[in-house]
Amino acid sequence: MALLQISEPGESSAPHQHRLAVGIDLGTTNSLVATMRNGIAVVLNDHEGRPLLPSVVGYSRTGGVQLGYAAQAEQARDPKNTIVSVKRFMGRGVKDVANIENCPYDFVDAPGMLKIRTAAGMISPVEVSAEILKALRERADQALGGELVGAVVTVPAYFDDAQRQATKDAARLAGLNVLRLLNEPTAAAIAYGLDNAAEGVYAVYDLGGGTFDISILRLSRGVFEVMATNGDSALGGDDFDHRLYCWVVEKAGLSLLSPEDTSALLIKAREAKESLSAHADARITATLSTGDAVDLTVRQVEFREMTHNLVAKTLAPTRKALRDAGLTVGEVKGVVMVGGATRMPHVQHAVGELFRQAPLNNLDPDKVVALGAAMQANVLAGNRPSGDEWLLLDVIPLSLGIETMGGLVEKIIVRNSTIPVAQAQEFTTFRDGQTAMSVHVVQGDRDLVSDCRSLARFELRGIPPMVAGAARIRVTFQVDADGLLSVSARESTSDVESSVTVKPSYGLTDDQITQMLKDSYEHARDDVHARALREQQVEAERMIEATESALRQDADLLSAGEIDAIGAEVAALRQLAGGSDQRAIRVQIDCVNRATGPFAARRMDRSVRRALTGRNVESIGS
Amino acid sequence: MALHLQQNFFDLFDLPARFDLDAGQLDRVYRDLQSSVHPDRFVNAPEAERRVSMQQATHVNEAYQTLKNPVRRAAYLLAQHGIDPQFETNTAMPAEFLIEQMEWREAIEEAAGSADARELDQLSSRLGGELKRMYAQIGHQIDERGDFSGAADTVRKLMFLEKLGMEIGDAMEALES
Numbered sequence: 001m002a003l004l005q006i007s008e009p010g011e012s013s014a015p016h017q018h019r020l021a022v023g024i025d026l027g028t029t030n031s032l033v034a035t036m037r038n039g040i041a042v043v044l045n046d047h048e049g050r051p052l053l054p055s056v057v058g059y060s061r062t063g064g065v066q067l068g069y070a071a072q073a074e075q076a077r078d079p080k081n082t083i084v085s086v087k088r089f090m091g092r093g094v095k096d097v098a099n100i101e102n103c104p105y106d107f108v109d110a111p112g113m114l115k116i117r118t119a120a121g122m123i124s125p126v127e128v129s130a131e132i133l134k135a136l137r138e139r140a141d142q143a144l145g146g147e148l149v150g151a152v153v154t155v156p157a158y159f160d161d162a163q164r165q166a167t168k169d170a171a172r173l174a175g176l177n178v179l180r181l182l183n184e185p186t187a188a189a190i191a192y193g194l195d196n197a198a199e200g201v202y203a204v205y206d207l208g209g210g211t212f213d214i215s216i217l218r219l220s221r222g223v224f225e226v227m228a229t230n231g232d233s234a235l236g237g238d239d240f241d242h243r244l245y246c247w248v249v250e251k252a253g254l255s256l257l258s259p260e261d262t263s264a265l266l267i268k269a270r271e272a273k274e275s276l277s278a279h280a281d282a283r284i285t286a287t288l289s290t291g292d293a294v295d296l297t298v299r300q301v302e303f304r305e306m307t308h309n310l311v312a313k314t315l316a317p318t319r320k321a322l323r324d325a326g327l328t329v330g331e332v333k334g335v336v337m338v339g340g341a342t343r344m345p346h347v348q349h350a351v352g353e354l355f356r357q358a359p360l361n362n363l364d365p366d367k368v369v370a371l372g373a374a375m376q377a378n379v380l381a382g383n384r385p386s387g388d389e390w391l392l393l394d395v396i397p398l399s400l401g402i403e404t405m406g407g408l409v410e411k412i413i414v415r416n417s418t419i420p421v422a423q424a425q426e427f428t429t430f431r432d433g434q435t436a437m438s439v440h441v442v443q444g445d446r447d448l449v450s451d452c453r454s455l456a457r458f459e460l461r462g463i464p465p466m467v468a469g470a471a472r473i474r475v476t477f478q479v480d481a482d483g484l485l486s487v488s489a490r491e492s493t494s495d496v497e498s499s500v501t502v503k504p505s506y507g508l509t510d511d512q513i514t515q516m517l518k519d520s521y522e523h524a525r526d527d528v529h530a531r532a533l534r535e536q537q538v539e540a541e542r543m544i545e546a547t548e549s550a551l552r553q554d555a556d557l558l559s560a561g562e563i564d565a566i567g568a569e570v571a572a573l574r575q576l577a578g579g580s581d582q583r584a585i586r587v588q589i590d591c592v593n594r595a596t597g598p599f600a601a602r603r604m605d606r607s608v609r610r611a612l613t614g615r616n617v618e619s620i621g622s
Numbered sequence: 623m624a625l626h627l628q629q630n631f632f633d634l635f636d637l638p639a640r641f642d643l644d645a646g647q648l649d650r651v652y653r654d655l656q657s658s659v660h661p662d663r664f665v666n667a668p669e670a671e672r673r674v675s676m677q678q679a680t681h682v683n684e685a686y687q688t689l690k691n692p693v694r695r696a697a698y699l700l701a702q703h704g705i706d707p708q709f710e711t712n713t714a715m716p717a718e719f720l721i722e723q724m725e726w727r728e729a730i731e732e733a734a735g736s737a738d739a740r741e742l743d744q745l746s747s748r749l750g751g752e753l754k755r756m757y758a759q760i761g762h763q764i765d766e767r768g769d770f771s772g773a774a775d776t777v778r779k780l781m782f783l784e785k786l787g788m789e790i791g792d793a794m795e796a797l798e799s
Contacts, residue, residue: 389663607658
């Protein structure tokens with residue numbers, strides 16, 4: 001891949017070539033895939049011309065998997081094996097799921113993330129999401145007719161580390177190269193900002209099927225800067241369905257419903273909710289398995305009253321985000337509505353009242369996230385000439401901290417810090433001769449550890465025995481551009497590096513993912529080995545292209561000896577990439593990486609100096 | 623590690639090492655720097671470059687946030703002059719200041735207790751004015767008089783006031799829910 005962005009504007013030295021990349025909105029209710037075509041972002045439809053893929057996966061004893069509309073049709077007949085709204089379970093345990101008693105699934109609690117027992121066996125929410133992503137990837141492969149460089153996959157801004165990692169794992173399982181995990185409101189802002197050439201402070205109010213996000217962004221001369229974000233990752237349109245369902249059950253005097261009847265009534269409740277967005281009332285009729293008939297009419301005003309507190313639940317995080325951003329509602333130029341649930345009139349009304357202006361609904365609330373993701377994917381894949389890209393500066397939504405005495409949390413990185421961000425914390429030993437220590441990392445803005453999300457426990461071992469308080473263990477917390485945390489540690493007073501074992505409290509180990517990949521291949525027609533080899537070859541090709549391009553531009557930063565050394569490693573990689581020893585290719589990729597390390601640092605240095613020098617010249621002139 | 627990252631934060635942004643800052647330039651240079659080093663520019667680059675990009679983008683964010691926030695900027699300037707304000711350990715404050723703090727606290731508690739949102743708003747404005755006055759004072763102490771220990775005292779006071787600001791914010795939030 002050519003490093004277009006690091007050269008002087010207009011001086012790209014890589015051959016012009018459009019790289020295929022897509023944006024994927026992995027939604028609670030519906031998912032979409034979009035791409036750039038002739039400079040316009042478009043959603044890719046299925047064979048029947050439908051843009052949405054219902055986020056529904058059906059499992060059967062024979063091992064077959066059904067998706068989308070086909071699976072949805074089976075929902076009422078076989079609710080236990082038809083997984084809907086799997087996004088609500090990503091990175092979550094049983095106790096995190098609201099109204100779980102009304103979910104027909106056979107949940108099994110497992111450390112970090114629940115599992116579901118289906119006719120096809122025990123499955124993880126990651127595997128279910130991977131099926132949806134695979135279907136979208138296939139849709140893209142067919143529509144684009146070439147190899148995808150990668151995908152931008154969106155996540156709710158308020159998703160924590162566990163939920164994000166689960167999403168990334170699902171994409172990996174689906175064979176996608178994730179270019180970036182992009183926050184949904186930011187994606188919407190891109191689609192909106194570029195479409196309307198807007199400048200100023202905007203709020204994005206994103207109410208999806210299962211999650212709520214509110215982000216405050218400043219758009220200014222090509223920079224999208226998130227000022228603050230807040231939300232509720234367990235609140236969405238599904239909860240409005242559920243409230244209406246409860247009303248039906250109460251009004252009709254029903255009790256002890258079978259899973260099939262519960263499922264049927266929830267579907268009717270959803271349909272009624274959608275109908276009420278455009279009509280004054282809606283009729284709910286159903287015949288239950290018991291033979292009982294349900295025939296009720298709900299009026300818009302009743303629906304509004306019964307869901308009033310759900311709407312109120314979105315306003316508190318909204319006010320908090322404004323406060324964190326240091327703004328009053330008067331300073332917000334516009335509020336953009338995202339997500340199908342924002343079609344409800346009383347949601348529109350409440351938002352309009354809070355912001356004292358009519359919300360903006362120009363773009364299709366179902367598609368705007370996927371479109372923005374496609375635009376960003378296009379940039380990240382390297383298709384836009386340098387100097388013409390926008391800059392996205394996003395934030396971490398929830399504070400990161402460590403557990404201290406008494407089950408309290410000490411914050412290390414505060415919420416709404418611009419990412420990437422890092423913070424180091426020094427620890428020392430408590431007892432003489434102590435050689436190990438345990439650190440518990442959590443995420444959240446509550447004071448008690450038990451109210452926060454447990455991310456990882458680390459054990460630092462091999463601390464040289466010293467007097468209590470003498471050891472200096474420096475632990476660095478780094479959050480990357482996807483909002484994911486990584487941790488490293490070293491003992492700084494001695495020459496000994498402490499070893500760190502980070503045990504994630506959730507998520508899948510590499511072995512588990514490999515096993516899932518193997519299992520999925522047994523059902524599909526892919527050959528495991530061919531796939532793994534191809535992945536290494538593609539990575540080798542990328543690395544060779546990038547290194548050669550870098551040498552074309554900046555070889556003057558290297559001595560003749562260094563150029564030869566790098567050249568030798570690249571030549572060796574080229575030769576191995578033509579062969580079929582996947583492991584040897586991997587090893588040689590690492591060799592090239594090591595050989596080009598210092599070169600990378602020097603190139604970066606030069607690029608930054610150029611950026612600053614260019615500025616100095618300007619300011620002298622002005 | 624690239625040379626420029628060891629520079630003083632002010633040098634990185636091509637700004638004079640003063641408390642009084644050209645905010646526009648700070649923002650413009652920040653944008654230029656991030657446009658060069660941000661991980662979004664290196665998504666397809668080799669791992670070595672991605673690692674450097676991450677380090678540098680993180681560093682640029684730290685430098686920017688330090689200079690943007692008046693208290694952090696003041697603390698950074700003081701550190702440059704060898705003064706450690708000892709925020710954690712030195713909590714001794716002059717008596718009148720402590721009495722003022724108590725009065726503020728009482729006013730906040732009373733307003734919160736009687737659910738008086740308008741009073742909280744007014745307290746917030748008054749506090750904002752107080753903070754502005756202190757920023758000006760620090761600027762004068764550091765930039766004009768070179769009175770670093772005086773500035774350190776003012777910064778310690780500022781931190782107390784910032785805590786009050788958070789309490790007002792928490793009280794307002796409690797009233798809203």
